[in-house]
Amino acid sequence: MIRVGRPSQESVPEKTPRDAAGRSLLTPVSSMRSFWGLMRAYWVSDRWKEAWTLTLVIALLTALSSKAGVWFAEASGELVNSIAFFHDAANTTPLRSLLVNAGVLVLLVVLKDAGFTGIRSLVSATLHRKWRGWLDSRFNEALLDTNHTHFHAQHGSSGNAAPDNIDQRVQESIKDMTGGAIGLAMGVLGVATSLYFVGQKLLENSAEVKGLEFLGSYGSAVLAFLAVATYVPLNTWIAVKLGRLLERLNVRMQQSEGSYRGELTTFLRRSFHVAASQGEDVQKTMHNRLYVDIDRTWARLNIVNTGYNSFELIYNFIGARIVAYGPGLVPFIHNGFDLKGYITGSELVNSLISQCSWFIHVMPNIATLRANSQRVIELAQAIENVQHPQEFYSQTGRSDFHYTSQNPVFGLTIQKLELAHQGEDATPFLSAANLRFRRGEWTFLKGESGCGKTSLIKAINGLWPYGRGTIVFPEGVKSFYAAQEVKLQQVTLKQLVCLPGSERDHGDAQVASALHKAGLGDFIEHMADESREGKSWDQVLSGGQKQKLVVARIVLQQPGLLFLDEATGALDPDGKVAFHQAIKDNCPDVTVISVMHEAVAPRSMTGSEFYHSIVAIADGVATKKPLVPTLPAELTTILVQPRPVPRPVEDKWLRFSRRLKQK
Template sequence: MNARETSTARPGISQILMPYWQTPEKYLALLILAMIISINLGTAYISVEANRIAGKFTDALIGLDWEQIKPLFIFSFVLGLGAMMLRWVNVLSQGYLALRWRTWMTLHYIRRWTGTSAYYQIERDGALSNIDQRIADDVNELVSASLNFFLSIISVIISTVTYTALLWSVSGVLRFSFMGSDWAIPGYMVYALYIEYVLQVALSHWLGKALIRLNMNQQNAEGDFRFLGVQLRENAEQIAFYQGGAREGERLAQRFARVRDNALSVLLRGFKVSFGQSLFSHFLSPLPTLLALPLLLSGEITFGDMTRIQMAYGSLGATLSYFMQAYQSFTRWLALTKRLQDMEEALNKSEQSPSPIRITDHDGSDFSCQNLRLFTPAGRALTALDSWQVSPGERWMINGASGVGKSTLLRACAGLWQHGSGAIARPRRCRTLFLPQKSYLPTGTLKAALCYPGQARDFSDEACRQALIDSALPNMAEQLNDEDRWQQRLSGGEQQRVAIARTLLHRPDFIFLDEATSALDPETEQRIYQALINGLPNSAIISVAHRETLAAFHTHHLHLTPLTGSDNHHDRENQTADDAPRYQRTDSAFSERGLAWRGE
C-alpha cells in the first residue's frame, strides 16, 4: 500500500479518539484522569471496609452487643459520607474532563470543515449527509460515552480484583464427596460467579448483536428527518408559492416513518436484551445464599460472615454485570464511531485529493488561465480555454449557451472545481471577491451581514451606509444595528444589492459576478454596474450575464462554446493549441449597440 492509499484509507477508532490526548492539553487531562482513578481506588477501599463493618455489625446485632453496635454504626456512617463525597467529586471531574475533550474535538472538526473548502466539496459531491449533526451531537455523545466506558472499565478492573479477593477470602472451602472421592474447592463462590457471568455475556450478545446496525440506522434516519425540516424552513417562501405545504408534509411524514419503524425495532430488540438479562438474573439471584448455606449450617461461618458473603457476591456480580448492562450503550457507541469515521474519511478525502486544475499565486497583477478544460463530475466535457488573461481595470462579460460551463469556470477560478485540467494563476497581493446568483447573508445585525466575511468592527457605520445608498438600498442605511434573519427577510433583488454593497465596502481587485444581478430590473441593474465602475475604477469585473444591455458596461467579451463529442475526459490531454478556435472567441471590441466579434 503506497503513502496515498494509506492517507486516504478508512480511519480507525484511534484516529477519532486519540488526537486530543496528543495535544498540549493532555497534561491537565491526564492529571484529572489520574485523580478520577485515585477516587476509584479510594471507593474500592471504602467498599472493603464497609463489607467488614457489615459483618461485624450483623454479629453484634444478633448478640445484642451495644458496646460493639455504637462505634460500628458511627464508623459506618462516616464511611458512607466519605463514599458520597468521593462520588460527587468523581462526577464533577469526569464532567469537566468530558467538556474539555468535547470542546477540543468540536473546534478541531469545525476548523477542518470550514478552514478549507471541505464544506463545499462534501456537499457538492454528496459525500456525507448531516455533517453538522455529527459535529454538534455525535461528537458530544461519543466523548461522553468513550470517557464513561474507559473510566467504568478502570473501575470494573479495580472492583473486580478487590471483590474477587474479598469473596475468595470469605467463601471458604466447599467439601463434598463425588464418585467415591472427596473433593475440596477453595473459593468456590468465585468460580460459580464467573461461570454465571460468562453465560450472561453469551446471552446478551446473542440477543443484542443486531443493535449495532439498528442504532446506526436510527442516527441516520433522525438526521435525514431533521434535514428535511431545515429545508422546509429555509425555502418556506418558494414552497408557499408552489402551494407545496401538503407535499412537504407527506415527505416529512415519510421520513418520520423511517424514524418510527427503526425506533420500534430498537425498542423491541432492547426489550429482548433487557428481559433476557433480567430473567437470567432473577433465576440465579438465590445462588449465593444456597451456596453459603452448607457452611452456615455446619457452623463454619456466622451470620455476619453470611452477610459478608452475600454482599461480596452481590458487589462482584454487579461489577461484572456492567458489561451486560452497558451492552446497548456500547452498540450505540459503535454506531457513533462509525458515523464519525465516515466524517473523518470524507474530510481526509477533501483535504488530500489533489485537483487536476493547478492553481498558483504569482507576484504579478494579472489573473490568467492556461489550457483550462472543464468537465462535469461524471466526466462529460463542458468547455475549454487555451489562454485567457484579465488585467486590473478590465471588465469582461462571459456568455454562452446554457450548460456550457460559465458558472463552472468561475468555480474553477475560485478553486472550488476539481473536475478538469489546466492551470490558473492568481495575483498573490490582490483581493478577489466572487458573487453568486444567491449570496449568503448570515443571521445577526445588518452591518455584520454587510461586512461578511470580514468583521463588523473593521468598517465604519458611515462607509456601510454609503455602500447601501450606492447599491440602491437607501431605506436600509439606518438599519445597520437591526438583527434579523436577512436571508429570509429580504427579497432576491434586495439580497443581490446587499452583495453589491458588500463589494463596494470590501473594494476587491477582481470581482467575479455569476448572474449576481439577475433578480434586478434592467434600470436598477445598469445603475448597480455604474456604481461598481465609479466606485471601483481600478478593479477588474468579470460578469456571467445574459442581458445584452450590460455589454455597454464591459470592455472585453468571452464567449464559451461546448467541446465537441470527440473532446472527452479521457482524451483531453491529446488536444492541441490548434483546436482553440472551436472552443472560444475573445474580443475587446464593442459597438455602441452591444458586442461584436472580430473575424466573424
C-alpha cells in the same frame, strides 16, 4: 512572465498539487481516523494537562467508591448480624447495636453515593464538556479551512460515499460518543478497583470448604471466583450477540433521524418558496416517507431493547440472589462461616458480580458508542481524503487543473480549459482555448441556460471538480466571488458587510460608507445588531437588498478581481445600473467577469458601456470578443488627433492676388 509555483492566497483560492507537496499532510483530525486514535486524541493534545487532571480525579473517586463498596458489604453483614442476634442473651445492648450499625450503613451510602459518586459525576460531566468542546473545535477547524474541505467532503469517491448528515455527526455523534466513552472507562476502572479491593477482602475472609480441603483456607474464595468467572462471561457472550444487533440498528436510526431532521431544517429555510408554490402536500409526502424509515427502525430497536432489558433483569436477579449466595452456602452449612461472615461474603460476591457485569449493563451504550464513533471516524476519513482535491476527484473522473500566478499587469489568463462531469470518459461540455482578461477590463459572460457559464466561474475559483486546464491569476490581487444566491449567517450586519474578513478589520465609518454607497443607508444604525425585530438578517433583507449587501462588501473589500454570477438577478433595471455604477465608481482598476442572462449588457445612466468585452459560449466553446469592434491602435491614434482649422477661401484668393501684384 508567468511564475509557476505557489500563487498568492489572495489571488488563488485553491492550492496546487505542487504546493500541497510542500505543506504538512496533517489535518486537525488526521489522528482520529481509527477508534483508539479518536479516543486518545484529546489526552495527547496541547490540552493534555487538563485532560489528565480530570481523568486522575475520576480514577481516585472511582477507587474510593469501590473501597466504599467493601465497607458497605461489611456494614451490611454487621446490620444483619445485629438483627439475627437481637434477642440473644449475650447481646446486652441490642437496640444500640442495631441503630449504630444501621447508622453506619446509611452514612456509608451517603458517603459513597452523594460524596464519591456524586462528585465523580460532576467531574466526569466536566470532562465530557471539555472533551466534546475540544473535538468540536478540531472538526470545525478541519472543515472550515482555506481548502474548502466542507465543500469537497460532500462529494463521494469511487470507494466511499460522501458522509451523510455532517451536522449530526459533529453535533450529536460527538456528544454521545464522548459521554458514552467516559462512562465505559469509569466502568472498566470500577471493575479493576473492585477486583482488587473486593477480591482482597474475599481472600481475607475465606474459609475451608468440605470436599475442597486441598485448597486450604482459600476454598470459599476460589468457589466465589469460580462462580463469577462462569456466570459473567457466559452472559456476556449473549450480551455481545444482542449488542451487535443493537449497534446496527443504532447506526440505521441515526441515519434516519439525521435525514429527517436535515429535511425539516431545509424546509424551514425555504418555507416561503413552499408556501408560494403551494407545495405543502409534496412536502408532507416527503416527510412521511422519511419518517416511515424512522418508525420501522424504531420498532425493531424497541423489540431488541425489550428483549435485552428482560435478559438483564433475569441476569441481575440470578446473580444477586443465587450466584452471590451460593459459594458461601457450603462453608456456612458446615459451620465454616457464621451468619455475619456468610452475609458479608455474599454481599462481596454480589458486589463483584455487579462490577464485573458492567459490560452487560452497558452493552446498549457500547453499541451506541461504536455507532457514534464509527460516524465520527468516517467524517475524519472524509476530511483527510479531500485535502488534495484534484487527487480526490481524479478517483471518479479527470481532474487536472493547474493554478499559477503572473505579474498583475497581465491580468487573468485561462489556457486550454476543458470542463466535464464525473467519469473518466466524460466528454467536455465546455472548452476555452485561450482567454485573457486585462487589468480593469469588464467582461460580460453570455450564453444559453445550462451552457456552463456558472461552471466556468466555479472552475476559475477552484470549485469545479472535473476537467483540465491552466488558470493564471494576477499575483497579489484579491479576488471576490459573488454567487447567485446570497445566504446570510447569523452574525451582525457589520460582520456581514466585512465578510470574508473580520468586523475588527474595518471601522464603523468605513462600513457605514459602504452601506450608503450600496443603497442600504437605512440600515446603518443597526450595524451592531444580529437581528431586527426578532428575525435574522437573512429573513429581514429581500433578495435585492441581499445583492446590494454584496455591493457593500465589494466597495469595502476593494478586490482587484471580481466574479459576478448573476449577482443582479433580484434587482430591477435601475437597480442593476446602480449596482454596476457603485462598483465602477469605487473600484476603478477592478477586473470584472460577470454572468448575466440579459441579451444586452447594462449601460450607465449616461449611456456609456460598463463592459468592454463579451465571452460568448456557443456549442460548448467559449470565445472572447470586444463589446464594440475597435480599429487598430495606429488608426485610432490618428483619428483622435485634432484636425487643423482651414482658413476661409476668400483669404486664400486675396493672398494669391497680392502675390501677383508684387511680381
